[in-house]
């Protein structure tokens with residue numbers, strides 16, 4: 002039975018629809034306490050002391066702790082150490098001597114009821130000497146503001162490149178420069194974070210519910226911070242209400258619930274509220290990218306210089322400086338660019354720390370690169386599609402070695418024909434007709450534009466991945482994986498791969514995921530890696546399982562392996578059907594037989610690189626300058642789609658998030674570092690009225706040679722080029738009289754751009 | 770401000786009468802989730818912005834996080850566990866599933882309550898879209914949710930015009 006490539010219904014849905022699913026908020030344990038976190042109200046201050054006062058004796062309160070009480074806990078570590086010098090910038094579990102952003106944990110209250118914990122929190126006073134906050138990259142600091150910043154708030158510098166950039170610039174016919182800016186944004190999954198730690202007897206360890214994303218890495222880090230044996234730390238993942246890169250990193254609150262549960266010998270629960278979420282969860286983007294291109298008069302890029310500045314916020318969290326590294330590595334995108342030089346600097350400021358958010362570093366890089374291509378087209382009066390054509394890497398050059406590394410791994414585009422995909426997209430979505438009808442509407446006085454952007458994604462193959470298949474007591478085959486479900490439908494996709502390998506129907510399988518005591522290893526779920534990495538491991542495990550299943554049945558039934566065939570939910574031996582549950586009972590009853598378990602590892606040195614084309618059609622309202630995306634088209638080369646509908650769902654959801662990033666989402670701060678966006682009313686995300694007409698074309702022309710099934714990831718291709726495509730469409734709507742190079746393109750931003758044009762573009766718009 | 774005084778309230782929850790003693794400051798979402806065991810009681814913001822907490826109170830979708838439980842005294846409350854009736858529940862579940870209107874599922878109960886209201890009140894597709902705009906979803910890109918509801922409305926129109 003060929004299960005790969007079928008758009009079967011999701012196995013997750015019945016559970017979710019019947020609301021029988023347990024999100025961490027609805028879990029409760031006997032004798033459970035609730036944690037409330039008291040947070041810094043200041044962007045920057047020297048912490049004198051935290052006065053607990055009456056809070057300790059308030060109703061329901063069991064304990065109150067401040068940073069001083071947990072001084073022995075080390076700061077939260079990185080998953081990769083790019084440079085030991087950066088370790089000084091890790092975030093402490095609670096503030097010790099300095100408060101560095103509004104929302105930094107300063108004290109915790111443990112009480113019998115969440116309301117009582119919060120009540121008591123109000124009685125705690127933070128005594129601090131307020132200091133001027135550092136809010137911009139490149140701010141000169143003095144010893145008084147920040148000892149660790151030594152004169153400047155730049156804490157890291159990344160350089161990447163290849164080829165003779167100097168020579169190319171010296172010989173260049175055109176030199177074109179642009180500056181792009183991406184505002185600070187974050188993922189805002191609909192469920193906030195939550196964690197419950199349930200201590201084991203004698204404080205030997207704990208179970209942590211609410212885990213996601215990278216449970217194995219977090220288990221190790223929690224064990225290190227809390228000085229426990231790694232076997233004592235068990236992470237348990239239930240259902241999670243969206244991840245997008247931000248959920249599941251190890252945050253101070255995860256350590257604090259565990260610490261409190263161990264200290265008090267009682268389960269401790271913490272549920273984040275939404276305004277806390279905006280202060281505490283990783284922020285992202287917040288980059289300025291200057292590009293400088295040496296270009297021939299035919300529009301061919303001979304060399305590119307990139308200067309990237311990242312506002313990292315107050316600390317380096319689990320991702321250290323990874324996002325800036327990725328921006329440098331992926332900026333050249335699908336283009337040849339024979340010489341390239343990128344410098345990224347990472348700056349600490351008194352804002353919430355940043356981490357990864359869906360297509361980290363790539364949403365930013367694609368935006369800048371694609372804006373550059375459009376700038377070249379404009380300067381040389383060429384068609385933007387033609388400029389892309391002339392610069393794309395050709396199929397003959399695949400696999401294409403970029404000659405640089407991304408977070409320590411060589412960037413090699415594994416397979417594809419970028420030109421072919423561009424042409425396919427142009428035909429499938431009829432770009433000439435889209436342009437013609439936009440022009441016609443412009444003639445009628447409407448403000449309509451079409452934008453196109455291309456991108457290359459990467460599917461992280463970090464670490465290796467282990468998967469196990471086990472015949473369970475009820476006759477189901479359990480697929481055990483350490484990767485994580487964040488709503489993307491991974492249970493379905495992984496079950497399809499196992500069903501495909503064994504020829505059994507999907508309902509024979511049960512996914513066991515995110516339980517660190519059930520599987521030894523996992524890289525986790527990020528960078529679109531789950532289906533590719535866990536899927537490949539499952540594919541391998543199912544082959545082993547099949548062999549063992551046949552051997553075991555043969556041994557138990559006294560037959561030779563040749564006479565055994567697999568059938569619907571078991572096997573068939575000389576006309577006799579043996580169900581899987583029956584087989585399991587026979588194994589249990591037999592003194593000689595061992596349980597049916599197949600474990601396999603998969604590792605791949607190379608990354609799989611999906612890629613594609615986005616086309617946006619926008620309309621600008623002449624009265625309020627709001628931008629509406631009318632149509633959004635994506636062509637995406639996925640290698641091989643396990644479940645095409647689920648891939649499309651990923652692309653569509655990602656694109657909608659990207660449209661939010663292009664047009665509305667921005668985290669802002671007052672001049673004294675107070676966050677101004679702490680609710681969905683301030684941080685505006687797309688609603689149903691913002692939904693364009695979507696069309697998605699999945700291409701499976703170039704299976705990836707990096708894994709046995711030819712898979713490439715699906716999670717980030719929808720968002721990657723959305724900022725670039727929407728900005729290009731807005732530019733086109735104004736017949737290239739303005740060049741939007743800052744995201745989001747809010748009405749205010751557009752107003753400012755239009756007021757700067759000398760032909761007074763705003764007034765004719767207004768008159769209509 | 771502490772508030773420990775308990776108030777006795779009762780309401781009908783999915784057809785079953787509930788009597789509870791609750792503090793005045795607790796929201797309906799909190800009480801449905803923590804006291805009544807409704808796993809569909811999802812708090813997405815607690816600020817009235819997202820609609821994850823939407824339940825039907827006396828036939829109208831409301832934000833459970835903005836209503837104190839004591840204000841629901843005497844009300845008829847229906848949640849995504851039951852909706853208006855078993856037929857409607859089954860139809861809505863099937864349509865959501867068929868159209869991939871669920872990813873993480875956190876916003877789903879709220880959208881199901883809105884879909885149920887749309888069907889009960891025989892709204893047009895345009896009105897339906899306006900109604901659905903009340904709630905946020907961060908995963909699906911919404912268009913699958915709109916397709917699911919459009920499908921339900923079309924099926925209803927077909928039934929209505931039949932013999």
Ligand code: FES
Pocket residue numbers: 811812813814815816817818819820821822823832833834835
């Ligand atoms: S939780 Fe009620 S509107 Fe968001």
Ligand code: FES
Pocket residue numbers: 191242243488870871872873874875876877905906907908909
């Ligand atoms: S499905 Fe995740 S928020 Fe809607």
